[in-house]
Amino acid sequence: MNRIxxxxxxxxxxxxxxxxxxxxxxxxxxxxxxxxxxVFVFPDSLIHxxxxxxxxxxxxxxxxxxxxxxxxxxxxxxxxxxxxxxxTLPNNEMTFDVNTITNIELNLPYTGFFGDxxxxxxxxxxxxxxxxxxxxxxxxxxxxxxxxxxxIQPFSINLSEVQDSSRLTxxxxxxxxxxxxxxxSTDQLNNTESFTEAFYGFKLKTSPMVQGTVLYLxxxxxxxxxxxxxxxxxxxxxxxxxxxxxxxxxNHVAHDYSTFDxxxxxxxxYLQSAGGTFAEIDFSFLEEYQDSGFVVNDATLSFSxxxxxxxxxxxxxxxxxxxxxxxxxxxxxxxxxILDADENIYEFDVTRYLQKILTNNETPICRLYTYDRTSxxxxxxxxxxVDNPIKLKLILIKG
Numbered sequence: 241m242n243r244i245x246x247x248x249x250x251x252x253x254x255x256x257x258x259x260x261x262x263x264x265x266x267x268x269x270x271x272x273x274x275x276x277x278x279v280f281v282f283p284d285s286l287i288h289x290x291x292x293x294x295x296x297x298x299x300x301x302x303x304x305x306x307x308x309x310x311x312x313x314x315x316x317x318x319x320x321x322x323x324x325x326x327x328t329l330p331n332n333e334m335t336f337d338v339n340t341i342t343n344i345e346l347n348l349p350y351t352g353f354f355g356d357x358x359x360x361x362x363x364x365x366x367x368x369x370x371x372x373x374x375x376x377x378x379x380x381x382x383x384x385x386x387x388x389x390x391x392i393q394p395f396s397i398n399l400s401e402v403q404d405s406s407r408l409t410x411x412x413x414x415x416x417x418x419x420x421x422x423x424x425s426t427d428q429l430n431n432t433e434s435f436t437e438a439f440y441g442f443k444l445k446t447s448p449m450v451q452g453t454v455l456y457l458x459x460x461x462x463x464x465x466x467x468x469x470x471x472x473x474x475x476x477x478x479x480x481x482x483x484x485x486x487x488x489x490x491n492h493v494a495h496d497y498s499t500f501d502x503x504x505x506x507x508x509x510y511l512q513s514a515g516g517t518f519a520e521i522d523f524s525f526l527e528e529y530q531d532s533g534f535v536v537n538d539a540t541l542s543f544s545x546x547x548x549x550x551x552x553x554x555x556x557x558x559x560x561x562x563x564x565x566x567x568x569x570x571x572x573x574x575x576x577x578i579l580d581a582d583e584n585i586y587e588f589d590v591t592r593y594l595q596k597i598l599t600n601n602e603t604p605i606c607r608l609y610t611y612d613r614t615s616x617x618x619x620x621x622x623x624x625x626v627d628n629p630i631k632l633k634l635i636l637i638k639g
Contacts, residue, residue: 305615306348307491307514308363308408309454310446311355313552316512316619318496321454322445324387326372326487327466328432330480335429336422336470342477343469344417346410346442348457348484350402354553354617355453359399362447365392365410367420368440372488373433386492389443392416399453408457410444417468421482436487442466454617460485493617508546509622509630511558513613519622520563521630523604526597529636536595538635540576543608544628545584546621554579555618557611558586562593564603572596577611586622594634 307321346365366389395410402408421439428438446452458464464484472478493514502510502517509519521541545554558577561568573592580587596602610618624630 303489303491303614304458304460304485305351305491306444306457306459306489307454307493307615307617308444308446308457309353309355309359309361309452310449311452311454311617312448312450313619315500315621316495316510316516317498317500318448318494319454319512319514319516319617320446320448320494320496321491321514321617322386322443323459323489323491324368324372324389324441324443325459325484325489326436326441327439327482327484328487329429329435330483332431333426333429335426336478336480337472337474338418338422339471339473339475341414341417341422341468341470343467344412344414345467346408346412347463347465347467348408348410348459349461349463350406350408350455351458352456353399353403353453354456356451357399357453359449359451359453361397361399361402361453361455363395363397363410364445364447365395365412366390366443366445367392368443371437371440372490373436374488387443387490392442399455402455407463408455422468422470432486441487456616459489491614507623507625509543509608509624510619511555511608511610511622512619513555513610513616516610516613516619519608521560521606521608523594523597523606526594526604530598530601532598534598535637536591536598536634537637538633539589539591539594540587540631540633541590542585542587542631542633543622544630545586546623547584548621552619554581554584555610555616555620558588558620559609559611559613560588560590561607561609562603563605563607568607571606 303323306323306325308323310318310320312318368387368389370388372387393413393416397408397410424435424438428434462483462485466482466484467479468482469477469479491514495512495514495516510517511519541560543558556579558579560571560574560577562571563569571590571593574588574590576588577586579585593602593606597604610616610620622630
């Protein structure tokens with residue numbers, strides 16, 4: 241049996257022939273011994289890599305991570321992140337015998353940030369005037385407007401204060417919450433469904449910043465809530481927490497790409513989360529070898545980070561998915577995508593995926609994204625230059 245090794249560095253494929261008596265299934269992904277080889281050179285055009293814009297801005301549905309903040313990227317431009325969310329009743333059939341509110345505050349657990357660690361966030365707290373109980377369950381709403389709201393108050397805090405307490409705590413004026421929440425009717429306080437149609441919830445946003453940051457807040461946590469302390473009509477202190485985790489939560493991330501021409505440099509691959517940009521990868525060159533008896537023994541796809549990428553933190557992981565008929569799909573058997581911080585590269589094992597292209601007519605088109613892209617504002621620029629191209633190391637076996 242002949243063994244052919246294709247190793248494309250700058251899309252150079254090296255073919256190696258060897259003897260083996262294994263069946264096709266046992267050859268996929270297993271180690272083999274070389275005995276003989278010959279070399280073939282294929283042109284770069286056999287593998288097509290392109291980068292293209294995704295959505296200009298987006299609203300993400302029911303996301304457990306709230307994105308709040310703003311920053312300017314010298315390549316990608318301005319990114320502004322805000323989110324809208326409901327608060328829910330702690331129990332059904334609630335009643336509040338209230339005299340006056342003594343304290344009211346939002347508590348949102350902090351999990352991380354992207355951007356400048358020295359940022360002061362100038363937050364606008366607003367009350368929604370539009371229900372979040374929408375029927376459309378799509379993950380992205382590219383045409384929907386930002387949920388309408390009215391201002392409650394501004395609030396400023398340094399990122400370091402949020403990090404020290406591991407939470408974003410926003411005290412509200414005690415003039416808010418009495419008529420809006422506690423003095424709602426019995427019917428409106430009967431259950432969460434009726435309550436969220438009476439009090440729609442909150443929106444948090446920030447003023448645009450250049451040297452800014454975006455906070456990551458855990459809205460699904462039991463420690464995410466609106467707390468109201470009050471005196472009842474007997475002047476007895478009472479306290480109630482309205483959970484956030486069970487309610488609807490929507491991020492809105494706006495990207496200003498007015499100064500960013502993604503098609504101006506095809507030697508770079510641009511990736512940005514939250515409705516930003518992605519790379520499309522085409523393995524159509526393999527279709528020439530379909531039904532030719534080849535088995536993919538090993539295939540490693542690797543991407544190098546642009547050396548100038550030292551201003552922003554790099555994504556810990558990238559995501560590769562197949563794309564067919566306008567839909568994204570999971571690539572079975574795919575592993576990898578984690579950043580090698582020493583080499584500044586991302587590698588994927590695409591062995592089984594390429595095998596399916598050869599033998600199962602799998603789509604040769606896939607897309608590269610930042611990982612968990614609706615829950616962060618990660619961005620990275622990868623290289624596809626002559627000196628440092630996207631690399632595919634491919635070992636094929638002639639069956």
